[in-house]
Amino acid sequence: MDCICFEPQWPADELLMKYQYISDFFIALAYFSIPLELIYFVKKSAVFPYRWVLVQFGAFIVLCGATHLINLWTFDVYTPTVAIVMTTAKVLTAAVSCATALMLVHIIPDLLSVKTRELFLKNKAAELDREMGIIRTQEETGRHVRMLTHEIRSTLNRHTILKTTLVELGRTLGLEECALWMPTRSGLELQLSYTLHQQNPVGFTVPIQSPVINQVFSTDRAVKISPNSPVARLRPASGKFILGEVVAVRVPLLHLNNFQIYDWPELSTKRYALMVLMLPSDSARQWHVHELELVEVVADQVAVALSHAAILEESMRARDLLMEQNVALDHARREAETAVRARNSFLAVMNHEMRTPMHSIIALSSLLQETDLTPEQRLMVETILKSSNLLATLINGVLDLSRLEDGSLELDSATFNLHFLFKEVLNLIKPVASVKRLYVTSSLSSDLPEYAVGDEKRLMQIILNIVGNAVKFTNEGSISISAIIAKPDSLRDPRAPDFFPLPGDNNFYMRVQVKDTGIGISQQDTPKLFTKFAESQSTASRNPSGSGLGLAICKRFVNLMEGNIWIESEGVGKGSTAIFYVKLEYPARLNESRLPHMRLQPKLGQTSFPGVKVLVVDDNGVSRTATRGLLVHLGCDVTVVSSGEECLQVITKDHKVVIMDVSLPGTESYNAARLVHDRFPKRHEKPLIITLTSNTDRSAKENLLRVGVDAVVVKPVSVEKMRTALSELLEHKKDVQ
Amino acid sequence: MDAVSQLQRQFVEHATSLYREGYLDDQFTQLLKLQDESNPDFVVEVVSLFFEDSEKLLNNLATALQQESIDYKQVDAHVHQFKGSSSSIGAQRVKNVCVVFRNYCDEKNLDGCLVCLEQAKNEYLLVRNKLEALFNLEQQILQAGGSVPMMA
Numbered sequence: 001m002d003c004i005c006f007e008p009q010w011p012a013d014e015l016l017m018k019y020q021y022i023s024d025f026f027i028a029l030a031y032f033s034i035p036l037e038l039i040y041f042v043k044k045s046a047v048f049p050y051r052w053v054l055v056q057f058g059a060f061i062v063l064c065g066a067t068h069l070i071n072l073w074t075f076d077v078y079t080p081t082v083a084i085v086m087t088t089a090k091v092l093t094a095a096v097s098c099a100t101a102l103m104l105v106h107i108i109p110d111l112l113s114v115k116t117r118e119l120f121l122k123n124k125a126a127e128l129d130r131e132m133g134i135i136r137t138q139e140e141t142g143r144h145v146r147m148l149t150h151e152i153r154s155t156l157n158r159h160t161i162l163k164t165t166l167v168e169l170g171r172t173l174g175l176e177e178c179a180l181w182m183p184t185r186s187g188l189e190l191q192l193s194y195t196l197h198q199q200n201p202v203g204f205t206v207p208i209q210s211p212v213i214n215q216v217f218s219t220d221r222a223v224k225i226s227p228n229s230p231v232a233r234l235r236p237a238s239g240k241f242i243l244g245e246v247v248a249v250r251v252p253l254l255h256l257n258n259f260q261i262y263d264w265p266e267l268s269t270k271r272y273a274l275m276v277l278m279l280p281s282d283s284a285r286q287w288h289v290h291e292l293e294l295v296e297v298v299a300d301q302v303a304v305a306l307s308h309a310a311i312l313e314e315s316m317r318a319r320d321l322l323m324e325q326n327v328a329l330d331h332a333r334r335e336a337e338t339a340v341r342a343r344n345s346f347l348a349v350m351n352h353e354m355r356t357p358m359h360s361i362i363a364l365s366s367l368l369q370e371t372d373l374t375p376e377q378r379l380m381v382e383t384i385l386k387s388s389n390l391l392a393t394l395i396n397g398v399l400d401l402s403r404l405e406d407g408s409l410e411l412d413s414a415t416f417n418l419h420f421l422f423k424e425v426l427n428l429i430k431p432v433a434s435v436k437r438l439y440v441t442s443s444l445s446s447d448l449p450e451y452a453v454g455d456e457k458r459l460m461q462i463i464l465n466i467v468g469n470a471v472k473f474t475n476e477g478s479i480s481i482s483a484i485i486a487k488p489d490s491l492r493d494p495r496a497p498d499f500f501p502l503p504g505d506n507n508f509y510m511r512v513q514v515k516d517t518g519i520g521i522s523q524q525d526t527p528k529l530f531t532k533f534a535e536s537q538s539t540a541s542r543n544p545s546g547s548g549l550g551l552a553i554c555k556r557f558v559n560l561m562e563g564n565i566w567i568e569s570e571g572v573g574k575g576s577t578a579i580f581y582v583k584l585e586y587p588a589r590l591n592e593s594r595l596p597h598m599r600l601q602p603k604l605g606q607t608s609f610p611g612v613k614v615l616v617v618d619d620n621g622v623s624r625t626a627t628r629g630l631l632v633h634l635g636c637d638v639t640v641v642s643s644g645e646e647c648l649q650v651i652t653k654d655h656k657v658v659i660m661d662v663s664l665p666g667t668e669s670y671n672a673a674r675l676v677h678d679r680f681p682k683r684h685e686k687p688l689i690i691t692l693t694s695n696t697d698r699s700a701k702e703n704l705l706r707v708g709v710d711a712v713v714v715k716p717v718s719v720e721k722m723r724t725a726l727s728e729l730l731e732h733k734k735d736v737q
Numbered sequence: 738m739d740a741v742s743q744l745q746r747q748f749v750e751h752a753t754s755l756y757r758e759g760y761l762d763d764q765f766t767q768l769l770k771l772q773d774e775s776n777p778d779f780v781v782e783v784v785s786l787f788f789e790d791s792e793k794l795l796n797n798l799a800t801a802l803q804q805e806s807i808d809y810k811q812v813d814a815h816v817h818q819f820k821g822s823s824s825s826i827g828a829q830r831v832k833n834v835c836v837v838f839r840n841y842c843d844e845k846n847l848d849g850c851l852v853c854l855e856q857a858k859n860e861y862l863l864v865r866n867k868l869e870a871l872f873n874l875e876q877q878i879l880q881a882g883g884s885v886p887m888m889a
Contacts, residue, residue: 367749370742622787622822626768629779633771663821694824716764716824719771 013080016087023090024068030097031065034104041108141290144172149301158309159194165302166196169277173291176244176280181231182273183208183253190231190274206230212248217272222249222292222299231276244279245287249299251275254307275299358392397553411560415587416456418510419444422483425463429479433471439478440471447485448510453585458557462565463512465550466578470516477517477575486511486581506585509563515577521569529567530555558582612730613654615687616640617647617672618661627659627692630722644672651676653685657726662693662704670707677708688729692717741883748874749886755871760864765827784868787826791861794819798854802847812850813842819857831860 035058078086148168152161166178177197181190184205190213192204206213212229225232227243250272277295279285365385373381422442433440463481470479486509521529530551558565558580565580614636618624624640631638639655641647651658658676662669673689680686691704694715701712711725755761772779794815801812820835834857841849875885 367746370746372739620818620821620825621790622783623825625783625786626771626825629768629771629776629783632776633773661821663817716767716827718763718767 013083016080016083019087020090021072023087023094024072026094027090027097028065028069028072030094030101031061031068033101035061037101037104037108041112044109044112137288137290141294144168145294145297145301148172148298152298152301152305153308156309156312158306158313161302161305161309162194165275165298166194169295169298170196172294173277174280174285175277177276177278179231179276180251180273181206181276183271187271193273213274216248216274217250220250220296220300222247222287222295224287225276227278231274232278242282244281244283244285246276246278247287247292247295248274248276249295251299251306252303254303254310275302354395355392358388358395361388362392393550397550409556409560411455411458411557413453413585414456415451415453417450418448418452418483418584419450421456421460421463422481425460425467425481428464429467429471433479436471436475438471438474438476440481441478442481442483444482445484448483449508449586451587452510453587454561454582455557459561459582462554462557462580462582463514465554466512466514466580469550470514470518470576470578473576474516474518479514479516481512481514483510483512485509506588507583508586509581509583511579511581513577513579515575517575520572520574520576521567522572526567526569530565554580610635611637612656612726613637614639614657614659615647615651615655616659617642617644617669618659618692619643620661620663623661627661627717630717630719631659633719634723634726636726644668644675647672648675648679651679651687653680653687655687657688657690657729659690659692662691670704673704673707673709690725690729741878741881744874744878744881745883745886748871748878751867751871751874755867759829760867762827762829764824768827781872784826784872787822787828788865790822791819791831791865794822795854795858795861798857802850802854807845807847809842809845813839816842823861828861828864831857831864834860 038054038058148165151164151168155161155164162180166180169175170178175196177195179192179196180194182193183189184191187208189205189207192206210230212225212231216223216225225246225248227233227246229246231248232246251274253271253273275295279287362385365381365388368381369378369385422444426440426442429440467479467481555565561582561584563580563582565578567576567578569576612635614631616624616627616631616638618627618640619642621642624642628638628640636657639650641650644660647658647660660669660672669691673691676687676689688710689708690711690713691709692713692715693700693704704712710729713721713725768780768783798812798815798819801807801815816835816838820832820839823829823831823835834853838850838853838857841853878885
């Protein structure tokens with residue numbers, strides 16, 4: 001090849017050579033520029049992994065370019081065909097190279113940025129994968145916890161709870177061993193209570209005050225502990241190389257009343273149990289965070305479940321205790337009732353048994369007194385009498401009082417003569433009073449009704465007791481008894497502020513005052529007066545104060561009668577005044593038939609049936625006379641006949657009652673009754689027929705009633721029987737009319 | 738005073754014994770109750786009536802049982818009367834004998850009846866004596882100026 005300064009030999013050759021020169025030049029240029037571009041752009045971008053290839057590639061291009069450049073100086077003459085082919089090839093190569101070089105300028109940055117994005121996405125994908133993994137594990141943990149909790153809480157049995165916990169934890173976490181250590185009663189040691197695989201844990205104990213345990217107890221998180229610590233040395237030493245990791249967590253043992261929300265469970269409990277969990281040995285497993293969280297949650301749940309179980313146990317125990325107590329109480333009550341019943345029946349028996357001999361003693365001693373006695377004997381008899389009277393009073397008093405005590409005493413209620421009551425008291429008291437030369441006066445107010453409804457016997461007892469005391473404790477002077485109807489405003493006595501009497505329409509309060517000029521009562525003794533068995537402490541009283549029961553009983557009776565009683569005294573030697581109020585009823589209506597039952601001694605000649613004309617039919621003279629006497633006693637106007645015939649002759653419509661003795665011969669009585677019945681067809685004229693029979697046969701009675709007899713009275717006839725029969729019949733007749 | 742109390746004591750004793758030994762029963766007490774100021778001699782009246790009646794009845798019974806052919810119905814009627822009076826008075830033992838007597842009458846058992854008649858007569862005499870003694874004592878007490886003790 002000639003140098004460029006030479007003129008080419010043929011013009012065609014020159015053209016071709018010119019083109020060849022140009023092409024080579026451009027190719028070289030392209031070859032050089034491409035690596036430069038590459039280097040430039042790669043330097044600009046951070047990401048280009050194959051730098052060494054780049055260098056190789058750069059070297060390759062540069063050398064190729066150099067080759068082409070050197071070709072500029074080597075110039076061979078080729079045949080024109082070859083020359084043309086070469087020229088064309090070179091021209092094309094040059095064009096493509098330049099085009100490529102130019103295009104690379106655009107493409108390389110794009111390629112580089114794609115790479116960058118790709119890397120970025122890859123990173124993102126990895127991150128998302130990671131996160132998803134975490135979420136999944138969390139969800140699984142949650143599921144496990146729920147399941148565990150469900151298992152634990154589905155039972156209220158302490159042992160089941162704990163066992164289930166261990167089993168489920170073991171399963172969920174794939175543990176080799178799981179154990180629970182409970183604090184002993186003394187609180188100084190932890191005792192192995194439950195394990196997963198060992199059926200009956202031998203009572204290992206571990207002192208509580210060890211650093212590991214303290215560490216675990218001081219936080220509510222699960223703590224990894226060394227597999228060699230005493231609480232973790234549970235597995236049989238079987239030559240495993242790597243012991244699995246161990247985690248321990250505290251389980252608070254809550255007391256029943258420790259459910260304070262805000263400081264639960266930090267402050268409210270001091271007792272913990274220890275749960276120890278061991279991963280399988282010789283595995284590469286480690287405790288993951290989510291597993292620890294699961295363990296912590298479970299520990300809390302267990303605590304709650306245990307406390308529920310404890311509460312339940314407690315309440316069951318309490319309930320059992322209550323039931324036992326209930327049974328015991330019931331038993332005791334029944335025993336008490338039996339005892340009371342026994343006592344009452346004992347008292348009832350003793351009542352009779354004790355009174356009878358007592359009365360004999362008193363009666364006979366009184367009789368003895370009436371006989372001829374030497375003075376010593378008389379003295380002895382008097383003493384006997386006094387003592388036995390005292391004893392009798394005491395017995396009566398005790399028996400009454402015991403009945404009063406259990407409230408089994410009920411007041412009787414009957415109509416009685418109030419004036420008469422006071423008269424009797426006076427009569428009873430007069431002998432003693434006259435012996436002591438005391439004046440006794442009584443004044444009953446005029447508005448005090450003659451009859452009243454109440455418990456006569458007990459009222460008598462009260463008055464007698466009070467008056468008797470007055471007489472007993474008075475040696476000279478007088479005793480005055482007064483009774484009035486209490487006025488409503490005077491009912492509230494300032495001395496008895498708790499007393500609120502409320503008289504009603506039918507009731508009235510009677511105020512009785514007994515004043516004496518006796519030895520009086522000192523201030524200090526006054527409150528004890530009505531206390532049973534309380535003796536007067538005063539040395540001035542020479543008289544032994546009775547049995548001590550009298551006033552107590554009085555007070556009880558007065559209270560039962562809705563009243564009040566108290567004793568006033570100005571002091572020793574200044575006499576005393578006893579005042580009491582009792583509630584009585586007005587008699588409903590003065591019914592003849594309800595007039596008081598007569599006592600034997602004072603004969604008042606009660607007339608129940610004044611002027612009632614009665615016809616007595618009896619063939620037996622004695623019996624006739626007896627019946628007549630009875631009816632006369634009742635105040636009737638009596639006619640006697642001795643046969644049925646006479647009866648029919650004598651009877652008039654004025655005769656209100658016919659009393660017939662059924663033992664009239666044959667069927668005389670039946671006939672007579674029937675005839676009398678027929679004689680007076682008009683109801684209001686018909687006399688009442690009463691038959692006296694000794695036959696208690698029911699059919700006989702019915703026969704009589706069928707014939708027209710109004711009443712059948714069974715012999716022997718007493719005053720009462722007759723009275724009752726008459727009053728009932730006359731009442732009825734009155735009503736019917 | 739002593740005499741009266743002595744008499745009273747005797748009266749009480751006697752009266753008590755009558756009841757205790759069954760000569761008298763509650764019916765007599767009832768009669769006593771009927772005696773009062775308006776009827777002071779009631780008891781004596783009734784008792785005297787009883788005595789008269791009984792003697793009559795006893796005689797009738799004796800006659801009736803001596804018949805050749807005894808009319809038991811009649812006998813029964815008499816006994817019935819006797820029973821009635823004695824129970825009105827309260828002469829318990831007499832009444833009891835009458836009950837037995839009636840049974841024999843029903844059986845028409847002459848021997849039984851005769852035995853009963855004797856018994857009845859005896860009982861009647863006994864009770865009559867006792868009652869008379871009682872009334873005597875009563876009289877004496879009243880004459881001595883005391884009061885007749887009342888039955889409790």
